[in-house]
Structure formats: C-alpha cells, structure tokens
Amino acid sequence: MSQQEEAIEGIGAWWESPEGNSIHGPQQYRLHGYAGSGKTTIARHFPEILDIPHGEDGLMYAAYTGRAAQVLTKKGCPAVTLHSLMYIPLAKGKAELRKLDAEIAELELAGDFSPNKAYRKLKMQRDKLADELNQPGFILNETDSPLNTVKLLVVDECSMVDEDMAADLLGFGCRLLILGDPGQLPPVGGPGAFDADPDYFLTELYRQEAGNPVVELATRARKGMPISPGKYGGSMAYKKLNPMKWADYDQVIVGKNATRERICRELRAGQGHRDWKPQEGDKIIVLENNRLLRVVNGAQYTACETRQAEEGWSVTVLAQDDEGIERELTCWAQPFADGLDGEKAVSREMDYHLRQTKVYATWGHAITCHKAQGGQWDDVLVMDESRVFRNDADRWLYTAITRAAQNVAIIRPA
Numbered sequence: 001m002s003q004q005e006e007a008i009e010g011i012g013a014w015w016e017s018p019e020g021n022s023i024h025g026p027q028q029y030r031l032h033g034y035a036g037s038g039k040t041t042i043a044r045h046f047p048e049i050l051d052i053p054h055g056e057d058g059l060m061y062a063a064y065t066g067r068a069a070q071v072l073t074k075k076g077c078p079a080v081t082l083h084s085l086m087y088i089p090l091a092k093g094k095a096e097l098r099k100l101d102a103e104i105a106e107l108e109l110a111g112d113f114s115p116n117k118a119y120r121k122l123k124m125q126r127d128k129l130a131d132e133l134n135q136p137g138f139i140l141n142e143t144d145s146p147l148n149t150v151k152l153l154v155v156d157e158c159s160m161v162d163e164d165m166a167a168d169l170l171g172f173g174c175r176l177l178i179l180g181d182p183g184q185l186p187p188v189g190g191p192g193a194f195d196a197d198p199d200y201f202l203t204e205l206y207r208q209e210a211g212n213p214v215v216e217l218a219t220r221a222r223k224g225m226p227i228s229p230g231k232y233g234g235s236m237a238y239k240k241l242n243p244m245k246w247a248d249y250d251q252v253i254v255g256k257n258a259t260r261e262r263i264c265r266e267l268r269a270g271q272g273h274r275d276w277k278p279q280e281g282d283k284i285i286v287l288e289n290n291r292l293l294r295v296v297n298g299a300q301y302t303a304c305e306t307r308q309a310e311e312g313w314s315v316t317v318l319a320q321d322d323e324g325i326e327r328e329l330t331c332w333a334q335p336f337a338d339g340l341d342g343e344k345a346v347s348r349e350m351d352y353h354l355r356q357t358k359v360y361a362t363w364g365h366a367i368t369c370h371k372a373q374g375g376q377w378d379d380v381l382v383m384d385e386s387r388v389f390r391n392d393a394d395r396w397l398y399t400a401i402t403r404a405a406q407n408v409a410i411i412r413p414a
Contacts, residue, residue: 004038007031007200008049014199015152016051022199028176030158030194033202034222035402038177041206043078043154045179054078056146060085064160065298067375071405072156081323082155083296086168088141093112100126140168147172159184159192160374166193168208181189183222184399185392188370208295221386221397227410234407241381241411244270249409250377252366253400255385259413263338263366263383276337278303278317284329285364285371287343293330293359296396298371300364301329311337314358322375335362369400380404385410 001009014022014029020030023031033039042067043061052059061079063069065309072079076322090359104126107119125143149154151174155161158180161169167177186195220227227237246252246263249268254260273279282303286295301319307328309315332355334342339362346360366383382400386393401408 003200003202003204004042004206007202008042010200011046012049014269015175023197024199024284026175027170027173028178028180028194030180030198030345031200031202032182032198034181034183035054035218035398036205036209036212038206038209039181039203040072040075040077040156041209043156043177045070046152046154050152051363052151052264057149058151060146060150061156062153063374065157065296065374066378067300071376074405077154077156081167082161082165082261085140085145085147085153086165086172088139088144120132145172147174150174152177155194156325157374158194159187161192161194162190163193171374182403183315183395184373184402185370185395187373195338214406214408216403217408217410218398218401221394221401224394235404235409237410239412241409246381247271249379249381251375251379251403252374252381252383253369253372253403254366254389255388256371257340257368257374258364259383259385260368261363264363265339268363270323274303276311276333277306277315278319278336280304283364284317284319284361285330285367286359286361287335287347288355288360290356292356295329295359295361298374300367300375301361303363309333329359329361331359331361335360369396369403370402373399376403376405378404380405380408382410384410 004214011031013038017026019026024030031039031042047054050059054060059396061072062079062082062085063072063079063081066081068239069079069081100122104119104122107113107122112374120267128360148359153174154177156179158178160223180192180195180198182195186192205215205219217227217232217235217237229239230236243266247267252263254263268274268282270279273282278284280303284301286297286299289295289297299321301321304318304320304326307316307318312331313333314330315333316328318326319329332346334345338345343362346355382397384397386397389396401410
C-alpha cells in the first residue's frame with residue numbers, strides 16, 4: 001500500500017469515527033507532506049473519498065491568502081480565503097448592529113411585550129456586537145459564517161495560521177482537515193498553530209509528480225543537494241540572467257531586503273516607471289497586518305492608478321487584489337518614495353497606533369521568501385541568497401522554489 005493510500009485510509013477512518021482517531025481528536029486531522037507528495041491531489045478527491053458534496057453544507061476548501069486560494073482552485077479544489085469565511089469588516093458589523101437594534105425595538109413596542117428567552121438572546125447578541133465594534137479590526141462572523149453549516153473544511157498552507165486565528169477557527173466546531181509542508185521555513189513570528197504533530201506525514205513522491213521539474217529542484221534543495229546550472233524541463237538554473245528577462249516572471253523572490261529594493265527599482269525603471277508614486281501595473285505588498293483597514297501582512301495588490309499623493313505623508317492607490325477585486329488603499333508614502341530608509345522610518349520611528357491609521361506597504365515586484373509564504377505563482381524567479389540563512393539555507397531555497405506552480409528559474413548572485 002502506498003503512502004497516499006495509507007493517508008486516505010487514515011482520513012476515512014477519522015471521518016467515520018464519531019470520537020475521531022487522530023492525535024487531535026474528532027475535530028481535526030493533520031496531513032503533512034513535502035512538495036510532490038500528493039497532498040493536493042488527494043484533497044481534490046476528498047468529496048468522493050468521504051462521500052461528502054462540495055458546498056456550504058458539505059465540504060469547503062480554504063487557504064490563508066487569496067493567491068494560495070487561487071492556486072488551489074486551479075488544481076481542482078475550489079477555494080476561498082480563511083478571512084472571508086471567518087470575519088466581516090466593521091461596516092458590515094455596523095449594519096448588523098442597526099438590524100438587531102430594530103428587531104429589539106419592534107419587540108419592545110409590541111403590546112404584549114415580555115422579556116422572554118428570544119428577546120434576551122437578541123439583547124446578548126446586540127451587546128456583544130456593540131462591544132466588538134469598539135475594538136479595531138475584523139469581527140468574527142459567528143452568525144452568518146458558512147463554517148456554521150459546513151461539515152468539513154480543508155485548510156491548505158497551515159503554517160500561516162497563527163494561534164489567534166486557529167482559536168477562532170476551532171471555535172466554529174466544524175471538522176478540519178489540515179494540509180501542511182514541514183519542509184518550509186517557519187513564518188516570521190514563530191511556527192503556525194497547526195504545524196506540529198501530523199497524523200500522517202507524506203514523504204514519498206506521488207507518481208504523477210515524479211519527473212516534475214519544480215518538484216525535482218525543490219527536493220534537491222530540501223536534501224541539501226547541489227543544483228547545477230542547466231535546463232530542468234521548463235525550469236532553469238542559471239549562473240546569470242539578463243535583467244531584461246526578470247520581468248518575464250510572475251514573481252521575483254529574494255533573500256535580502258537590499259536585493260529586494262534594488263530589483264524593485266530596476267524592474268520599475270524597465271517599465272518606464274520613474275516617479276515614486278505607484279503607476280498602473282506596479283506591484284504592492286503589505287508589510288504589516290492592519291485589522292482596522294482590512295489588510296494582512298504579505299497580501300499583494302496591483303496598482304490601477306494613484307488617486308492622491310503627498311510625498312512624506314500618504315498615497316492613495318486604486319488597486320486590485322489577488323482575487324481581482326478593486327479597492328482603495330491609503331498607504332504611508334515613505335516606503336514608496338525612499339525605499340528601505342522609508343520603511344524604517346515608518347516601522348521604527350512611528351508610534352504603532354499612528355502607523356495603523358494607514359496601510360504600511362511597499363513595492364512588490366520582488367519580495368523576500370518569508371513574505372512569499374502562503375502564495376504561489378505560475379512562473380517564479382528565485383535569486384538564491386539561501387547562504388545568508390545558514391542553518392536554514394536548505395529550507396529557504398526549498399520554500400522559494402515551491403512558490404512556483406509551473407516553472408522556476410534559479411540564479412545565485414555573485
């Protein structure tokens with residue numbers, strides 16, 4: 001029996017058992033595995049394997065970022081973001097508060113009014129929501145979330161889920177099938193809440209992934225094996241690559257912030273973008289969670305136009321997110337105008353509460369491997385600066401390579 005068949009058998013037994021037979025009891029089963037081990041291929045067949053339909057009253061797929069959700073969808077697992085399932089923005093929360101106020105008033109004005117159980121329940125909902133609205137950020141969507149009805153949620157890229165989000169997720173009570181890759185770098189700030197103690201760990205290459213050039217290169221990186229210059233199917237390892245070719249890739253991934261700044265500057269110049277203000281087609285990446293403004297660390301946007309800009313203060317950009325949704329972002333201007341010095345001016349010299357009044361973001365044409373976690377792009381260019389990370393060098397390169405869904409090019413800068 002193959003590892004994939006053993007994993008399917010274990011998941012089936014967990015699903016059928018009311019008590020659950022996983023390390024973590026009936027609510028969650030953790031399936032971990034390296035790139036190419038078949039996690040996503042197995043996940044695509046969960047509806048048939050477990051005899052459960054896809055949908056809000058059956059099985060759903062989710063990932064931390066919009067881009068990771070898109071990749072899952074392309075692989076046959078129609079996915080949404082965890083945030084969209086679990087939270088609602090303040091504006092929607094205020095509308096819900098008005099609705100509850102109206103329902104309570106209607107009950108109180110009735111001629112036969114009495115503070116019965118239904119009335120007290122409404123009052124408790126109203127008071128709790130009002131209290132939450134006094135706090136900055138998202139509101140947990142306890143009432144209308146699909147997680148109240150879904151029977152099984154499959155969560156990919158579990159290393160991105162921190163303790164707070166995990167507690168919120170587990171609180172809905174639905175069963176969770178959690179997918180992760182222990183070969184990756186841990187996210188900045190520590191390991192994810194679901195990273196440890198897998199119920200099953202896939203190490204063998206799935207037969208359909210054997211010979212996949214990205215998987216082959218990733219496996220060599222994970223094992224610390226040298227990657228010689230040359231062609232690997234549609235992927236390549238180079239000693240050098242003409243900077244004019246960098247823009248052919250969907251994303252450039254680097255190790256050092258100084259490299260990131262330089263490549264962003266050169267790629268923008270190659271597009272004819274010399275002004276500090278974001279222009280159509282410029283990539284933007286968020287550098288810090290901001291629950292009040294509904295952005296998460298690592299989220300990427302593509303600029304459509306700059307609506308308003310004041311150097312040294314703020315820039316408002318109409319931008320499109322990974323899911324094609326347009327929105328306005330009012331960001332601190334310094335990172336765009338002054339590069340790394342501007343980023344430091346915002347992060348180190350500005351009071352946190354003041355900083356949270358605008359989005360802390362910068363250019364995203366090149367990003368660090370840590371910021372790339374949780375996302376995938378079809379074609380990726382990796383500037384191999386893994387040696388900077390010493391003991392984590394192999395994990396760094398493995399993580400960078402596995403951000404490519406189709407093809408990867410690797411360059412080791414001198």
